Amino acid sequence: ETKPSEIPDWLKNYDFNPPGQCNSDPAGPLNPQHTDLTCPLLVDDEIALERRSWLPWTYPPVCAEPEKAGGSKLCVFTYVNLRGEAGISLITTPEIAAAGAGILKDLDPTWENWARDSPLVVSDPPPYEVRELKDKGMGVIANRTIRKDEVVMLRYPVIIRVMDPRPWKTQDVMKLLHRATVQLPPKEGKQMLKLAHSKGGYILDDIVNTNAFGVLLGGADHSGLYLDVSRINHACKPNRFSSTTLGMEVAAYRDIEPGEELTFSYLPLNLLSEQRQTLIKEWGFNCTCSLCTSPEATAVSDRHRGRIQELLAELDLPEMRNHADVNKRVDEILDLCEKESLAAQVGDFYTIIAEIYSSMGDVNLAKKYAKLAVKELKHYAGYDHERTKGAAAFLEALSG
């Protein structure tokens, strides 16, 4: 029976935190108000009791001991007012929670717009409905025309759980998952319980395993459960995930007609059908998307995707490092990406092409493709994705 923390007056202005730069600074480097940053407090169940504070969390953390001595505790940290409206429960170590607590802060809009190149606009009211479908349970259906690049959803996770729970007893992890769920605001808790489950075992664990995405928190792998995004079935379209805020943006790769289903790929994009079949089995369902069920479409697509892999391998050969051979292959790859709707991968291909021209000593062409890589990656992977940052650093090195 825990109640949201009531902060006594003496504690409200008390600064427990050492000054300095925190691991996570979602407010952004251009925000002058944050030059004297204080880092989030590291708390676990004992520290919270001792200090009579569990800021910034809403409830005192509840923890489980590791199976082996010397390991870290695993705790539940809940915050019920994320971006003024939602709840989030983390099941992670106190160290990671402290390092990642910056995600609870709102972004500085000036910095965010600068980092994105343009302000983020999310369609409102939502241009979709969640409905029961014939062959895949629930799904997300467009209720009006959605234009290419429109951001149709922006969601934050309700549960974040360490990806590898082996250092702790399974029973303890399940208890923490239970607590993480009941501490969510009732609206989100109820919505979470209605999500699809497919693999059996403890129901909350099954819901997370059926629906979660891999996310990084405090530099460590976690599973993130997003409401609404969880209703999107598998096929071949995009999602965009921010490592700065944990926000998941779903944007349209192409125009979508009213009545069409919104889908995205649960798997890496540039795979051949056999590789896809093997991986989708791990998800525990039989894919009914058009590319999985039409042998003709599969054969054409496999030919295209196989050819992309061949061309990339050829570009790796030292004897190909001349303008005529490289240009020809670059054009063919970009044409095949268009045919296969692999727009989200083009940024990565531009990075490879920039590196090839750089290795040939053609700095101008290397810069041209590095610039294109940054533009595409910002758009499809997100301004704060590691791949985008890598491409931007490469462009800077070329310019420097």
Ligand SMILES: C[S@@+](CC[C@H](N)C(=O)[O-])C[C@H]1O[C@@H](n2cnc3c(N)ncnc32)[C@H](O)[C@@H]1O
């Ligand atoms: C993340 S959920 C997607 C939403 C789900 N349909 C629902 O009812 O909430 C994943 C589950 O949806 C179903 N599913 C997703 N994509 C599918 C596809 N292409 N073909 C068949 N079933 C699919 C599978 O049952 C899978 O376990």
